[in-house]
Amino acid sequence: MIARVAVDIPLPHLDRLFDYSITESQTADVRPGVRVRVRFAGRLRDGYVVEVTDRTEITTKLAALSKVVSPTPVLSPAQVELIRAVADHYAGTFADVVRLAVPPRHAGTENADQVSWPLPVTDEMPPGGLIGYPDGDTFLTGLSNGQPLRSYWQVSPRFVADAAGVDDWSRGFIQATVATLRSGRGVIIVVPDHRDLVKVRDGLGAVIGLGAIAELHSDLGTAARYRNYLAIIRGQAKVVIGTRPAVYAPVSDLGLICLWDDGDDLHAEPHAPYPHARDVVALRAGSEQSALLLAGHGRTAEIQAWCERGWLHPIELTAAQIRHGCAAVRAAADSDLALQRDPQGSRTRLPRLVFETIRAGLAAGPVLIQVPRAGYLPxxxxxxxxxxxxxxxxxxxxxxxxxxxxxxxxxxxxxxxxxxxxxxxxxxxxxxxxxIGSQRTAEELGRAFPGIVVRESSGDRVIDEIGQQPALVVATPGAEPPASHGYAAAVLLDASRLLERPDLRAAEEALRRWLNAVALVRPGTDGGTVCVVGPAQVSPIQALVRLDAARHAERELADRAEARYPPAVRFITVTGPSGALNELVELLGPDCGADLLGPVELNQPPAIGQEETLWRLSLRAPLASGAELTAKVKAALAVRSARKMAGALRVRVDPAQL
Known part of the structure; x- marks a missing residue:
């Protein structure tokens, strides 16, 4: 018998399976998915058995497997297919992606006795959430019947958390999980950070039982993470909640993948080949015929493109329903009358409307102050x-x-x-x-409102929760602590700073952060108000005032299509020394079917040990020929690797930041 092994070598020209013979003593332990050690180029390497067969195209004598590390399979056939698809989509290698998918081995956990995994309880369907949205009931019914539905849930940015802290979007994910479990299939829930994970886990655990949930995230210890992973691949755990790596969880008979807030940069993998969780779940939903539920307060251009193609079905409220259930949003210095009352309102950082909003809010509870930057004077x-x-x-x-x-x-x-x-x-x-950073802002507001508690939440000092007593909470985007009864008011300072960032997604990201802050404020019917300080005439602030993320995403996608930027086109950036980029261009040839932009010199801090100046080459092609361009770039990288050409190149396909 012959084992086809994916050897842990990230070189592009060796991105394929290698055949090794299986000795008699190894026959009982070797099967697809097990870890092995093989001798490759004179060195022992780790690898995974992908297939066991009795045929090979190699005519010479095959080398035998050096060692079976463990007879426990840790890689499923569906995972192998997904890893291969992700590697090809991002011009990477199987070895790079499998490191993201399979956690490190913990021998003691693997050899320990298996404990029984409780079955989830699906008797209760929580109220609210998706049930209150048009087509929400239809989506949940389809999940109960095992249909592979794909939807984007445009979550209204309203504060509706109950006493247990379960808000609208987490309640909707709980409902979708219960409906899928009733069909007998498994569920994966992917969230950006640990705070969101705890919120969904506790809410879901109260419905189906905490013991029925397997967690996969970096905050777990090696033993606990590997124990949960083994329970998943053995078919014991049917519900998985985790951060970015959970998209590869080997759930058997996968019925639904949920992903919250795809615009959060934590969903973008910082290691090669830099896959984005949103694209990985899309690839997996297509290959495994599972349902897909993406959700967020904002909407990215990628989601809008999928909705316009009909690949995703939007679940959303009408504009009037959204405005009725959310806090009232107003921009400072947004009219001639406002400027008459406050002539300096368009030029000062803290106009009159800010102080009026804070005073009115403090009379009813805590007030949130969002600032773009942490620190004192950054x-x-x-x-x-x-x-x-x-x-x-x-x-x-x-x-x-x-x-x-x-x-x-x-x-x-x-x-x-x-x-x-x-x-x-x-x-x-x-x-x-x-x-001005959050620390200096807190200092200034403390002097302006003596006797009021001022708390700062940013960087490494993130507050978990705020009570209902009056207080000023100065926080950076993503570090806003939820208030137990919602914020009475919120002020979004320095809006222009978020919009002026030299990034393709600046407007989209700014609106997403603002809407996430609005979702923490009480509804307008309860007196909740939001004041944004920035240029009131720009499109993102107008979309915030209208609470209309969908129309803003539609306009953003149209602008990118006109300018030929992703997601309207396939965009690949290659970073490296100038000589290496020129060699890559020669290997691609004049008929690569892409527009070549650059190379341009980068103005960024040098890495440790870096001697040469880094340059960036961008390649752009229509979506129809995007896969072909990616394959050509990967083939050119394989040639450079085989020839041992000098200069390391970093390739990013449709980068999250551009």
Whole structure:
């Protein structure tokens, strides 16, 4: 018998299966999915048996498997198909993706006695959630019947959390899970971070039982994570909740995949080949014929493209229903009358409407203040000539920190403390702060509202929850702590800073963050109000005032299609030394079927040990020929790898940041 092994070698020209003979002593232990050790190029390498057969195309004598690491299969046939699809889609290798999918082995857990895994209880269907949306009942009925439905749930940004902290979107995921379990199939729920995971796990555990849920995320210890993974691949656990790696969980008879907030950058894998969880769940839903439920307060251009093609069916309320159930949103200095009342409203950071909103909110409960940046003064410039303050050694940005009564300047790149700064352009020593962080904002509001508790939630100091007592909570996007009874008001400061980021997704991301903050505020019928400080005439702020993420996504997609940017086209970026990029262009040839943009030199901090300047080449092709372009790029990388050409190249397909 012959074992076809996926060897753990991330070289593109070796991205295929290799045949090894199975000795008599190994026959009982070798089967698809087990871990093995093989000798490759004179070295012992890890690998996974993908197939056991009695045929091979190799005419010479085959090398035997060196060792069967464990007879326990940890890779299912459906996983192999998914990993291969993800690797091909992102111009990566099987070895790169399988590292993301299979957790490290824990021998003690693997050899321990198996414990019984409780069966989920599906008697109760919670109220609210999807049931209150048009087509929501139809979707849940289809899941109960085992239909492979695909929908995007446009969750209204309203505060409806109950005493247990279960809000609208998590309740909808619980309903979809119960409906799928009633059909006898499994469920995977993917969320961006641990806070969302705890919310869904506790709410779902109260319905089906906590013991029936398997968790997969990096905060688990090695033993606990591997124990849950083994329970999943053995068919014991039917419900999986986790962060990004959970999209590869080997759930047998998968019936539904749920993914919350696909626009969150935590869904983008930072390791090669940089897959996005949204695209992985789409590939998996298609290959395994499972249902798919994507949900979010905002809407990305990728989701809008799938909806316009009919691949996803939107589940959403009407505009009037959304505005009626959510907090009232108003932009500062949004009319001539507002400017007459506050002539400086369009130029000051804290206009009159901000103080009015905060005072009214504090009379009823806590008030949320969202600011884009953490720290004290994260960006500095010269007071005289407005030149950015840069580090004299590495030219990185300099920021001001406050530690008690002491203030210090240090570089954000190299960490060097700067004690004697002088502007190299005009010689001035005076500084100004074009961007103010959360720490300085909390300090200013504390002076403006004496006697009111001011709390900061940002960076490593994230608050879990706020009570119902009046308080000012200054938080950065994503670090906003939920209030037990909802915030009485919210103020979104420095909106222009989010919109001015040099990124393709700046407007889309800004609206998503604002809507997530609106979802923490009480409805307008209970006095909940939101004030946004920024240019009131721009499209994202207008969409926020109308609470209309769908129309904004429609316009955003149309603009990208006109400018030929993803998701309207296939876009591939290749980063590396200039010489290596030129070699890649030669290997692709003049008829690669793509527009070549660049190479352009990158202005970014050098990596450790990096000597050459990095450049970036972008390739753009129509969606119809996107898969062909990706295959050509991967083939060119394989040629470079086989020829051992100098210079490492980093390839990203449809990058999350552009």
């Amino acid at each position: 960006v500095l410039a010269c007071q005289q000539c407005r030149s950015p303050v840069r580090c004299p050694v590495c030219q990185g940005p300099v920021q001001l920190h406050r530690d008690g009564n002491r203030r210090r300047l240090d570089c954000a790149w190299c960490g060097r403390i700067i004690t004697d700064w002088r502007c190299p352009v005009c010689g001035s020593r005076e500084l100004r702060a074009p961007v």
